[in-house]
Amino acid sequence: xxxxxxxxxxxxxxxxxIGSSLVTNEGKGVDQEAINRWVSQFRHLQEQGKEVIxxxxxxxxxxxxxxxxxxxxxxxxxxxxxxxxxxxxxxxAYEKCFAAHDLVAAQLLLxxxxxxxxxxxxxxxxxxxxxxxxxxxxxxxxxxxxxTDEIKVGDNDTLGALTTNLVDADILVILTDQEGMFTxxxxxxxxxxxxxxxxxxxxxxxxxxxxxxxSIGKGGMLTKILAAKRAARSGASTVIVSxxxxxxxxxxxxxxxxxxxxxxxxxxxxxxxxxxxxxxxxKGYCVIDEGAVQAIRKGxxxxxxxxxxxxxxxxxxxxxxxxxxxxKEVARGLSNFSAETARKLKGKHxxxxxxTVGYIERQELIHHDNMVLxxxxx
Ligand SMILES: Nc1ncnc2c1ncn2[C@@H]1O[C@H](COP(=O)(O)OP(=O)(O)O)[C@@H](O)[C@H]1O
Ligand SMILES: N[C@@H](CCC(=O)OP(=O)(O)O)C(=O)O
Numbered sequence: 001x002x003x004x005x006x007x008x009x010x011x012x013x014x015x016x017x018i019g020s021s022l023v024t025n026e027g028k029g030v031d032q033e034a035i036n037r038w039v040s041q042f043r044h045l046q047e048q049g050k051e052v053i054x055x056x057x058x059x060x061x062x063x064x065x066x067x068x069x070x071x072x073x074x075x076x077x078x079x080x081x082x083x084x085x086x087x088x089x090x091x092x093a094y095e096k097c098f099a100a101h102d103l104v105a106a107q108l109l110l111x112x113x114x115x116x117x118x119x120x121x122x123x124x125x126x127x128x129x130x131x132x133x134x135x136x137x138x139x140x141x142x143x144x145x146x147x148t149d150e151i152k153v154g155d156n157d158t159l160g161a162l163t164t165n166l167v168d169a170d171i172l173v174i175l176t177d178q179e180g181m182f183t184x185x186x187x188x189x190x191x192x193x194x195x196x197x198x199x200x201x202x203x204x205x206x207x208x209x210x211x212x213x214x215s216i217g218k219g220g221m222l223t224k225i226l227a228a229k230r231a232a233r234s235g236a237s238t239v240i241v242s243x244x245x246x247x248x249x250x251x252x253x254x255x256x257x258x259x260x261x262x263x264x265x266x267x268x269x270x271x272x273x274x275x276x277x278x279x280x281x282x283k284g285y286c287v288i289d290e291g292a293v294q295a296i297r298k299g300x301x302x303x304x305x306x307x308x309x310x311x312x313x314x315x316x317x318x319x320x321x322x323x324x325x326x327x328k329e330v331a332r333g334l335s336n337f338s339a340e341t342a343r344k345l346k347g348k349h350x351x352x353x354x355x356t357v358g359y360i361e362r363q364e365l366i367h368h369d370n371m372v373l374x375x376x377x378x
Pocket of ligand 1: 019020021022175177178180181182183184185186187208210212214216218219220221
């Protein structure tokens with residue numbers, strides 16, 4: 001495995017994600033002093049020639065305090081109201097600290113749709129790259145005020161990974177309220193031991209990671225290690241570490257081993273394949289037979305003859321999934337047909353396409369060039 005120092009020396013672009021409990025001092029309200037400490041470290045990283053992108057949680061936790069709720073509400077519109085109010089508090093706190101360190105901050109509130117649509121995805125990417133070129137530090141959060149659960153990214157660990165892939169960052173640092181990832185949730189198990197290093201995506205990690213240990217955070221440890229697995233697809237390694245360690249970012253950047261390093265060991269996917277793999281919600285999928293599974297694993301395109309069924313409603317050009325007959329996702333890619341046409345063509349030989357739909361535009365349902373193989377469940 002690569003040494004920490006080597007990984008950090010090579011890293012130029014770093015995404016730092018900060019969780020709600022850290023930002024709001026365990027839900028008591030925006031922790032201006034802690035923010036100040038992280039921002040001064042961003043400044044240090046910039047002086048070392050590194051680019052920093054921040055993904056900050058905390059809007060809802062801060063809104064809960066500002067609106068005087070005794071505990072986090074459960075009603076969706078109240079949560080959205082908290083997010084709207086709390087985001088003001090976050091922006092204000094960051095703006096103050098960034099200005100004090102002579103840094104320029106920029107706010108981006110993203111939705112799932114911004115990342116699922118190729119054009120909006122590329123727009124977001126170009127805006128972020130322009131900001132980095134101008135030495136501004138983008139601060140990203142999910143736009144919780146306008147979205148419901150069905151269309152959400154859902155947690156900022158995942159958003160951190162999507163951002164890492166979006167800008168081809170080298171490292172994702174997830175600052176949290178624990179020292180790192182333990183063999184079990186240290187809040188419940190006093191014998192849990194810190195894992196200092198592992199391969200991102202290693203299957204054992206998923207069984208050791210639990211949910212959020214408090215009502216302030218959202219994802220817990222599981223979303224963090226899934227985020228590391230997702231970030232590894234673009235070649236980025238992830239560090240899960242306590243944001244309370246003094247000078248944590250500076251010390252990491254000097255190669256010190258702190259928290260849990262989840263090393264990316266896979267070959268990075270191309271940008272377009274990454275975008276397809278990063279889709280969290282798809283409009284449809286097809287179930288394919290064993291012959292088609294073998295063919296696409298060998299690098300062939302998916303032909304209608306291998307398709308057993310087509311589910312959902314999608315348009316030509318949208319990303320759909322391919323499942324095997326056991327229900328495991330094997331690939332996803334851009335469909336050359338709408339769901340309606342794909343249903344008419346399923347099981348048909350290429351020579352029957354014209355007779356079935358009256359024209360031949362493409363013979364493949366998904367061309368190999370527009371397909372990404374999925375190694376294991378997301
Ligand atoms: N294996 C584990 N190692 C460390 N923490 C774990 C583990 N499993 C579950 N957790 C819980 O995950 C929590 C961190 O996640 P979360 O509360 O969502 O924080 P954040 O707001 O930083 O995202 C920890 O406080 C801890 O209780
Ligand atoms: N977007 C939400 C944060 C959601 C979230 O993932 O929270 P956390 O687990 O604390 O990183 C907010 O700003 O309140």
